[in-house]
Amino acid sequence: MRKNLLQRAVLILSVTGICLYLTLIGYRRPTMKDFTSWSQVKTNLANNLKLGLDLKGGSQLLMQVRAEEVIAQVTTNNIEAAKTRLQKKGITVANASSSRPGQISVTISDAARAQEAETELRLDLDKQEWASSISGSTVTFTLNESAAEAIREQSVTQAMTIIENRINAFGVAEQSLQRYGRQNSYQILLQLPGVDDPERVKKTLVLESKLELRPTDSPFQTYPSLEEAQKAAAGKKDSEGNEFEPLPYDERGDDETEEAATPATPDPSKPAVYVLIAKKNVITGGDIRDALAIPADTSGKDYKINFRLKQAGAEKFKTWTGANIGKNLAIVLNNRVKSAPSIRSEISDSGEITGNFTKTSGEDLALVLRSGALPARVDYIEERTVGPSLGADSIRSGVLASVAGLIFIMIFMGIYYQFSGLNAIVSLVLNLIMLIAVLAMFGATLTLPGIAGIILTIGMAVDSNVLIFERIREELKLGKAVVSAVETGFAKAFITIIDTHVTTIVSSTFLFIFGTGPIRGFAITLIIGLLANLFTATFVSRTMFGYVLTRKERVTSLSI
């Protein structure tokens, strides 16, 4: 028995040691300072135990990717491609349209060539993804659900990559970006610890960056109203047969600092000026390799954006500028014309966007151009900001309340169960140390619901001890000897403890699997706490009793 006890004690002490080490020092070699300076101990604890945003302070943004828009985009693109392809083959298209995203109907004039048209269109539309049917002169392609789902999923992944790139530019430490919610909810959760004013981040993240370089009408002129511009655009075609559309023109000299930050919200106080822009673009934002905001003049107030093009874009750009010297090329950002410089010579791979940018708005736009456009619109559906002082308050009151509760429990246990109460206190404290150590070990974050889990853990840990002690008291009352009373008490209470703990662990596991953020935080702390308690309440407490009982040859009384 004695040897056995020694082994148990060594095990308990080493577990305690490891737990304390992990909590107070972490995965590194300790220095002298770790033990001597109280502030160092505090810092270590703060470093090892990750706190959630609700405790530490920071911002959390939940974004919804409009994945359905991507399907619509894919459909439109394919309709355009289909028209071109059939025209090249000499098949006349009477009508090409889509009744819903993911469906393309092409009606050709000559019903006899429907089969030929189908074969031709198959070159663009993969058999695995698009099912086709021919009825009369109409060929219909339908995107199957699994392919559509793959496209939506990909749009979310793509959006995440782009958002991540944009965030990185802000230099936020330890931001986390993750998929959120159910499989088909297309939500992204962004957490920014320490950021208590996410406005600028927010604006930049969903800033659309649809940049196109498109030809203007020639000679280039402005129209004072939309109606006049529309009138002029009607029926007008350029040498390549492209139609024109009127777009608002932000003339140079206007104050556009706000414009860059909040796109697509024209200032109603200023009368809009319209220009005619070809519907077909020369190059798009996707052709941009690099973009940089640089001062436009020596004053340092005005910024412009220099961009360089990728290989393919540069070639297209070179061909077009070479053929159109003297004409104007419009730089269209989010369907607003930013500037329309005239082409003086053949340009191959670079250009600039001017328009009274400030340093901040210029840098933000350059960043957006560099990282590419989002595949679909992204909406903010939830925002939570906890200021650092509010978080500090929560920690302070949480700790104060827990310590007050704990002290109360300890005093009661000490008085009511005397020596055995001390035993219970030791197991309780060890339980908490183990809980925190395991959280630190796995890098799990402690949130407010997590504190709820800790409170339930404390409640059940105290309950386990009370169960055992009351059972021992009962056995003693029945007149059993101390040693056997302790043994029976533990044995009988053990079954109950297992039942209660496993029941709660089972339900917590379900909570963890199916729950969302806060519920999972609760579940994981509770599971760890209860597992630790199974160890402390039965094994540790039992060993301590064992030590007391084996010290004397014959035990006649027990302080309980």
Place this chain on the structure above:
Amino acid sequence: MVTRGFNLGVDFAGGSKATVRFKSDPSEDRIRVALEKVGIAGDKITLQRSGQRIGQGAPRHEMIVTVPDIPKDKIIEALEKHYPQAAPPAGLTNLNNGGAREIAIILLEKDPLSFRTNLPPGDAEKEYNRFAESVIRYRTSAPAGLITELNQIPVDGFDAKFREALPKFFYAGEFSLIGFENVGPQVGQDLQRRAVLVTLVSCLGMLVFIAFRFEWIYGVAAIVATLHDVIVTLGMFSLFQWEISLTFIAAILTLIGYSMNDTIVIFDRIRETLKVRRREDLVKVTNDALNQTLSRTIIASGLTFLSVVALLLFGGEVLKSFSLVLVIGILIGTYSSIAVASPIMIWWKRREEGQRQQQETEKKALKKKGAGESNAVKVESKTTAKSAPAR
């Protein structure tokens, strides 16, 4: 619950909730007027005082503002322009709102200490960032919880000229927005549905486990008793129209765990006693088991109850709804494990026995009897539980 409904917080109903800290005791009427001026309907504004808590030195003046779905900027705008009727100094930035980055950008643009010309490139930004961060640090730790006077901002380690330069670009506004939540209506509904669903699934998990360890009727009885606690607690929240927030869910889950624990302890004892005294009457066995575990029930519940009361007293605003659930829940939970779970189990067992004995009698008669008996048992066991002597 049906007629009054619930006072759903922003988390579930959607909307915006801002925690605003003021320099001096805020006037509710004036906040309301300020918010109405930016176009928020007066009847949609909820104001709630907070920030008074035990164990904290200086009192803080906080107000929780709940309004329909509107962005943070609008709340700041309302309070900045319309709250202390005097307009803020033109062109100056409120140091009590916004983050370090914003302050640093303004400093960098205005360059009061001409760092941009005197320091190597990049260093100016670094210096201003460092100062801006120290301002935020001061704001967080100041006794009032926000900056009351600009000249209180410590400039140690920085050029003393900062002190002269600050009032040129900044002012210490009347208020500071220290927390903000904005939840879309869709998210709230989704959260609500999922919270209920996940709770039910976890209850099912417990039911299966208890059925496996005991008998299935024990599981049903335990779940019914637990749901009883949840419903009563929900009823209380509905009756007093206390706000239901996200922490409420965590609290309900804690309550379920707690109540279940209590019930299983008693069931365990019944099972154990039944093994030894197989022949005895179930009611007697149950009653004995209840009595034997009563001291444990009282000590454990009492201790948890008192530590939850500590949480209610010291826990502050954030933990308030959480601790309130548990204070109510533990009282109800203790009662229900004794007076709801066991009677259900006994009633069923009796019914089963009755069925076996009177298999030949008509179904009608059987039903009547079962129902009558069940009532009797319920009353009996309730009284025994209440009058049972404490040890």
